Amino acid sequence: xxxxxxxxxxxxxxxxxxxxxxxxxxxxxxxHVPGAGLQFTDxxxxxxxxxxxxxxxxxxxxxxxxxxxxxxxxxxIIGCGLFTGLAILAWKGHYTPSYFTPIENGGxxxxxxxxxxxxxxxxxxxxxxxx
Amino acid sequence: MANHEEHTTHSQGFYLLIGIxxxxxxxxxxxxxxxxxxxxxxxxALLIATIKATLVVLFFMHxxxxxxxxxGAVVVSGFFFLAILISLSLADYMTRSWR
Numbered sequence: 001x002x003x004x005x006x007x008x009x010x011x012x013x014x015x016x017x018x019x020x021x022x023x024x025x026x027x028x029x030x031x032h033v034p035g036a037g038l039q040f041t042d043x044x045x046x047x048x049x050x051x052x053x054x055x056x057x058x059x060x061x062x063x064x065x066x067x068x069x070x071x072x073x074x075x076x077i078i079g080c081g082l083f084t085g086l087a088i089l090a091w092k093g094h095y096t097p098s099y100f101t102p103i104e105n106g107g108x109x110x111x112x113x114x115x116x117x118x119x120x121x122x123x124x125x126x127x128x129x130x131x
Numbered sequence: 132m133a134n135h136e137e138h139t140t141h142s143q144g145f146y147l148l149i150g151i152x153x154x155x156x157x158x159x160x161x162x163x164x165x166x167x168x169x170x171x172x173x174x175x176a177l178l179i180a181t182i183k184a185t186l187v188v189l190f191f192m193h194x195x196x197x198x199x200x201x202x203g204a205v206v207v208s209g210f211f212f213l214a215i216l217i218s219l220s221l222a223d224y225m226t227r228s229w230r
Contacts, residue, residue, distance in 0.1 A: 104193075107191075107192075108192055111187055111188075111191050111192050114187060115184045115187055115188070118180050118183045118184050118187070119177075119180050119184070121157075121160075121180075122160055122164070122176035122177070122179070122180050123173075123176070123177075123180075126160065126161065126164035126176055127164075127172070127173065127176070128172075129164040129165055
């Protein structure tokens, strides 16, 4: 059962990374990548008035977007690797009800990455959605 | 290191309940993002995010009911360092001129 839970964690983590891959592809297709080639012509609504986005602000936002989600995705890849290792060791019988410290530590790492995502999600994906 | 690390162990159903609560809060924060609250949109978003993070730290990371007081001290010190990180970053950003 422990092995099952660890494997499910890895699979869900990989699902998240696959979705992240689709998102990044869309960003590249729409040229929402910071640098000389950035094209971001959306406007935002200021009580009915459409205001074009300042291109410098768009550069800053997408730099932050890629830096933060990229760092988070890197930690998720590390986490998936850790849990795969834990699952293999658990399947070999290394962990008992009286010794499961590496499992707990892996869980703490994974929860920390999740807490980072809990803050990244509203701040990067939900800001200004009401406009 | 003590062999048993905590005095309270919760049932699987309890953790599932916390997980469902987190999902409900996620739906709430997405819904709140579509309501125009003016300057309070980021406040509400961060408030809900903080509630979710608190649930994860207290229950999923076993901080509540941990047998060692040191666990709580480590968590508090983490927030202290986060406060330093945020204040120094803001001190840089908010004292820039945009000319």
